[in-house]
Amino acid sequence: MQDKISLKNRFVNEVLQFLPNRIKQSLIKTDTNILIELEEIRLRSGKPAMLHYHGTDGFLHENGWVLDKPSNMFISTEELADTVYKFCENSWYAYQEDISKGFITIRGGHRIGIVGTPVFKNGAVFNMRDISSVNIRFAREVIGCGERMVNYLTNGNRDIHNTLIVSPPGLGKTTLLRDIIRCLSNGFGSFSGVKTGVVDERGEIAACYKGFPQNDLGSRTDVINGIHKKNGMEILLRSMSPRVIALDEMGNPEDVSAVMQVINAGIRIIGTVHGYDLMAVKMRRGFYELFEDKAFERFIIISIDSKLQYCVKVLDGDENVLDVEYQSGRKHSYCGKFNNGGIRILPPAYRAGGMHTGNTAVSDGARK
């Protein structure tokens, strides 16, 4: 119960206050079970607000209901611009580099994706005007999710294998990486903790706010925040002498070559990359060399099957499977029917035994 309240409070403190007043008032009325499991809120100019959770989309109604059909809560362009300005803490200048990349990371590590009409300066995106869509993607810390896998990453009790986590977007790469960092930093079983440096380019791993990491990354972890991976790794190497460097979403060939330098310097790497399988990653520019040199000794592949069940697989450097873990992940949301034939989406609490145990204020569809 406490968890539920603290999750809701986190949502209110970190996100709700920045949203347009109409959306805020509506979300306040929305069932807590839905709020705490939100994955995304999508605001599009001229379209109703959309909530995404448990692999399902639903449209927000002014009374807080989540419906399968578009509601009449249309968002204006001005509201979108104002929302982004609030997310930027009334300071465009402080987020200008992030905006030019198309997203900003706010307190709590939540990522706000922004698209509109880019403004160019010297051939590069400098700003985004006429914002047309905003995607608020919620970050969650799942303590303990990497405890099983981390056992395969250690090499003795003070060293680890260079590891690459491969997963399609949105399946929990960063969440798994975060928990592995925590385990390696604190130590576990016979493994003594190691000094770990984290290059948190997008601020999603540690979610630093005023220099304080809001996610638990362990007591031997140093975080450099909001910097390109290449520069971040160089600074960490010079200033913090880490044993392990962790970084999220490798992809830029420049980052990959910097990773090679770090590995050659005897530092261990744990990185993540977008991809559906190892073969696809191998073909990418920069990664080919890493695979040729057998830079990685462990791979963690996250995938999801048609039943929305997660599969986390650990492979060694020769791609032999060491362990496979299945986790029940996102499930299709239960859909309740209104008397008038409309469908509303219900939180998992309603699913237990087919009983509607939560707030059933609109169960008859009368919208009262």
Added chain:
Amino acid sequence: MELENEIHYMNRPLGQALMFLSQGKTNRTSRFARRVYELHKKMEISIEAAWHKSLEEFRSQWPIQRDEWDLLFCIGEVLGKTDRESQSSFLFLMREKFAVREKAAEEDRVKKDKLYKNLGALGGLAVVLVLI
């Protein structure tokens, strides 16, 4: 100057910058910065609105001219709404404008000082003449 530093070199968002400026200081500017920050946080209003509201509150305490008030209002309207370079050049421009006004006020003071001195001397002379 300090706000410019917080924006340009520290790249701190305005709320944090104002809070930093007010910490451990009791001068007028720090009190103003703290008030803007408080209003922005507690009343959940924009920095611009908090800046203008604070100026209204401080109006009676600051003996400055109307055109200087206008400049201060103008700062609130632009703060946070452009990129870092533009914020810096805007704040630099505002400082220059205030410097010009300060210089004009100083010249005015010297002129008036001289005038009152002359008036005093003439008045004294007049009194002496009357007494004689």
